Amino acid sequence: MPRRPPALSVEPPRATIADVARAAGVHPSTVSRALNPDTRAMVTDAVAVRVAEAAEQLGWRPSMLAAGLRTRRSRTIGILVPDLVNPVFPPIVHAAEVRLAEAGYATLVANTDNDPDREAMMIERMAGHLVDGLMLASAAKGSQAVDLCRRRRIPTVLINRRLPGAEFSAVTNDDRHGMALAVEHLVALGHRRIAHLAGPSGISTAVDRRSGFRSAVRAAGLDPDLMPIMAADAYTIEAGRCAMERLLELGGFTAVAVANDLLALGAYDALGAAGLRVGPDVSVTGFNDMPFVDRISPPLTTIRIQHAEMGGRAAGLLLAAITEPATSRTDILLQPKLVVRHSTAAPEA
Amino acid sequence: MPRRPPALSVEPPRATIADVARAAGVHPSTVSRALNPDTRAMVTDAVAVRVAEAAEQLGWRPSMLAAGLRTRRSRTIGILVPDLVNPVFPPIVHAAEVRLAEAGYATLVANTDNDPDREAMMIERMAGHLVDGLMLASAAKGSQAVDLCRRRRIPTVLINRRLPGAEFSAVTNDDRHGMALAVEHLVALGHRRIAHLAGPSGISTAVDRRSGFRSAVRAAGLDPDLMPIMAADAYTIEAGRCAMERLLELGGFTAVAVANDLLALGAYDALGAAGLRVGPDVSVTGFNDMPFVDRISPPLTTIRIQHAEMGGRAAGLLLAAITEPATSRTDILLQPKLVVRHSTAAPEA
DNA sequence: TTGTAGGCGTTATCAA
DNA sequence: TTGATAACGCCTACAA
Numbered sequence: 001m002p003r004r005p006p007a008l009s010v011e012p013p014r015a016t017i018a019d020v021a022r023a024a025g026v027h028p029s030t031v032s033r034a035l036n037p038d039t040r041a042m043v044t045d046a047v048a049v050r051v052a053e054a055a056e057q058l059g060w061r062p063s064m065l066a067a068g069l070r071t072r073r074s075r076t077i078g079i080l081v082p083d084l085v086n087p088v089f090p091p092i093v094h095a096a097e098v099r100l101a102e103a104g105y106a107t108l109v110a111n112t113d114n115d116p117d118r119e120a121m122m123i124e125r126m127a128g129h130l131v132d133g134l135m136l137a138s139a140a141k142g143s144q145a146v147d148l149c150r151r152r153r154i155p156t157v158l159i160n161r162r163l164p165g166a167e168f169s170a171v172t173n174d175d176r177h178g179m180a181l182a183v184e185h186l187v188a189l190g191h192r193r194i195a196h197l198a199g200p201s202g203i204s205t206a207v208d209r210r211s212g213f214r215s216a217v218r219a220a221g222l223d224p225d226l227m228p229i230m231a232a233d234a235y236t237i238e239a240g241r242c243a244m245e246r247l248l249e250l251g252g253f254t255a256v257a258v259a260n261d262l263l264a265l266g267a268y269d270a271l272g273a274a275g276l277r278v279g280p281d282v283s284v285t286g287f288n289d290m291p292f293v294d295r296i297s298p299p300l301t302t303i304r305i306q307h308a309e310m311g312g313r314a315a316g317l318l319l320a321a322i323t324e325p326a327t328s329r330t331d332i333l334l335q336p337k338l339v340v341r342h343s344t345a346a347p348e349a
Numbered sequence: 350m351p352r353r354p355p356a357l358s359v360e361p362p363r364a365t366i367a368d369v370a371r372a373a374g375v376h377p378s379t380v381s382r383a384l385n386p387d388t389r390a391m392v393t394d395a396v397a398v399r400v401a402e403a404a405e406q407l408g409w410r411p412s413m414l415a416a417g418l419r420t421r422r423s424r425t426i427g428i429l430v431p432d433l434v435n436p437v438f439p440p441i442v443h444a445a446e447v448r449l450a451e452a453g454y455a456t457l458v459a460n461t462d463n464d465p466d467r468e469a470m471m472i473e474r475m476a477g478h479l480v481d482g483l484m485l486a487s488a489a490k491g492s493q494a495v496d497l498c499r500r501r502r503i504p505t506v507l508i509n510r511r512l513p514g515a516e517f518s519a520v521t522n523d524d525r526h527g528m529a530l531a532v533e534h535l536v537a538l539g540h541r542r543i544a545h546l547a548g549p550s551g552i553s554t555a556v557d558r559r560s561g562f563r564s565a566v567r568a569a570g571l572d573p574d575l576m577p578i579m580a581a582d583a584y585t586i587e588a589g590r591c592a593m594e595r596l597l598e599l600g601g602f603t604a605v606a607v608a609n610d611l612l613a614l615g616a617y618d619a620l621g622a623a624g625l626r627v628g629p630d631v632s633v634t635g636f637n638d639m640p641f642v643d644r645i646s647p648p649l650t651t652i653r654i655q656h657a658e659m660g661g662r663a664a665g666l667l668l669a670a671i672t673e674p675a676t677s678r679t680d681i682l683l684q685p686k687l688v689v690r691h692s693t694a695a696p697e698a
Numbered sequence: 699t700t701g702t703a704g705g706c707g708t709t710a711t712c713a714a
Numbered sequence: 715t716t717g718a719t720a721a722c723g724c725c726t727a728c729a730a
Contacts, residue, residue, distance in 0.1 A: 064477030128413030
């Protein structure tokens with residue numbers, strides 16, 4: 001008795017253009033033309049239909065790989081983020097994805113974990129996969145990312161973080177102004193001794209927010225050199241806690257302007273551990289307005305950046321760079337705004 | 350006077366193995382062998398050195414693409430998540446990345462946005478990029494993902510969500526038991542009328558938690574048919590708010606066991622809008638213990654899943670599936686546990 | 699309009 | 715150990 005093949009049979013090896021050609025009784029090149037939307041016009045309708053049917057029949061799928069080997073394009077964009085666990089990034093990535101999808105591009109995300117070596121590796125990898133463009137949210141001093149992209153001629157845009165010498169377009173926040181907003185808010189509440197919990201050196205957001213802090217303090221008629229400043233060594237809650245602890249040892253402030261929301265959460269922890277209430281005892285401002293900081297206790301007063309705008313604009317710039325490689329660099333500076341919640345209050349009399 | 354080339358010159362087209370061969374005075378195959386770590390042993394040291402120098406000199410970089418065309422491997426793994434903005438996923442992804450990196454695999458993440466079409470597209474795309482394996486966190490009823498992976502013979506593991514008929518290994522949580530933990534906690538506090546805010550049908554976590562809810566209610570000696578149940582149509586805050594509003598119209602409960610943390614946040618909103626205090630007036634439990642729910646107000650009592658364990662174990666299973674394709678399917682059921690915070694309390698007398 | 703031939707950059711399989 | 719040759723799957727001149 002003949003056995004029937006099992007229901008969940010594994011298919012034979014992928015059909016290729018050659019297989020389709022054989023089935024349709026035409027030459028492989030004809031199949032290539034018939035199956036490629038851009039060249040279908042070169043082929044008789046009758047042939048096109050016959051080929052399409054054969055392809056359908058055989059379950060032919062284009063191999064982007066083989067195609068890419070010739071065309072060197074993949075309609076895929078890579079996005080490198082320094083830390084996927086940081087909730088600022090997903091909304092930015094998502095906005096970019098939406099915009100890129102509209103233009104027919106798929107998006108692949110890679111996590112560099114703030115490690116320049118991993119970053120370089122992922123760029124190599126993405127380049128190897130022939131991404132048509134790259135969005136770098138992971139830029140940091142000492143990273144060779146930009147150089148790699150330039151050498152490999154990968155259209156690239158920087159997001160969220162600037163990089164001094166880079167010749168790529170960038171979409172960033174006006175970090176100096178954002179931090180000024182925070183300082184002005186604290187000063188308006190009556191604070192005169194304001195600490196700054198800075199981000200890791202080497203990252204533009206940290207540098208700019210820090211210099212923005214000093215300028216704003218000076219603009220308020222205070223002496224920046226009197227304000228305690230402590231840099232965290234990563235944009236993480238833990239690093240924020242450590243830095244805040246050291247700031248507390250220094251003392252001499254009634255408010256602290258923190259360089260980002262994750263660090264601010266760490267500051268909450270250190271303050272809490274020291275028996276201080278955020279708001280009534282010490283005012284805290286964050287930066288980013290990342291998801292959920294409006295729901296924490298106390299709700300964080302912070303500087304809201306335009307997440308969606310950032311992703312969307314960066315995607316637009318990248319698409320432009322891809323279709324018009326000669327286009328000169330464009331920088332977009334997004335304006336953040338202050339969102340007052342309950343982590344800030346007037347200093348105690 | 351001869352002009353020097355500009356400092357930031359764009360490099361000539363990439364050197365290929367053929368170029369290196371020419372420079373080193375050997376055959377391209379020899380270069381291939383000398384440059385490939387796995388085959389270096391086949392070549393004299395002298396030759397290997399000479400080839401390596403020539404390659405270095407010319408700035409040769411391997412083309413994964415061309416190599417993949419032959420080997421059909423890329424040492425790259427794809428992870429599909431339904432929603433990157435949901436903070437449960439990044440920790441899982443990260444744990445997987447770490448494990449995979451140890452094994453020499455790079456990880457590419459794609460966002461399906463809970464859209465089966467996008468999911469299928471991304472799988473095609475990843476397959477086209479020759480990923481060596483896939484981790485699917487996006488499984489849902491009606492998705493053709495599993496079928497696609499099977500047909501394309503892509504080693505695959507399911508994470509977080511089961512899929513009824515799938516023949517792939519899976520790492521999931523004991524969702525039924527987890528929800529029982531929540532119900533038992535509420536019953537122990539004295540609640541007798543407990544609502545369930547369920548997740549979207551078609552997703553295993555929603556289905557299992559819902560059935561776990563009913564079983565646990567029955568096990569507590571209560572009648573599940575008396576408990577109001579309302580399903581949200583997505584795992585989002587907004588959907589949670591809507592569902593909670595409808596639950597409030599039904600009324601007749603002092604506590605609500607919610608299917609996930611994001612939905613619970615939505616429930617917080619609806620409850621707040623109705624003038625009810627979470628905790629004192631209505632108890633709320635979540636599920637996942639995603640980042641930050643310990644810091645919201647009030648801190649959420651929830652069911653903690655093993656994020657890191659899940660990512661790591663899934664990566665291990667996938668690596669096994671890749672190296673040992675014949676291995677039979679393995680299912681790992683991770684045990685969640687109850688974390689009591691302040692969103693639950695005894696019902697008012 | 700269709701077929702032919704060559705190549706994209708690498709690796710596998712022979713034979714030398 | 716090394717070299718020669720032929721794929722891998724597709725695309726593009728160019729020729730017919």
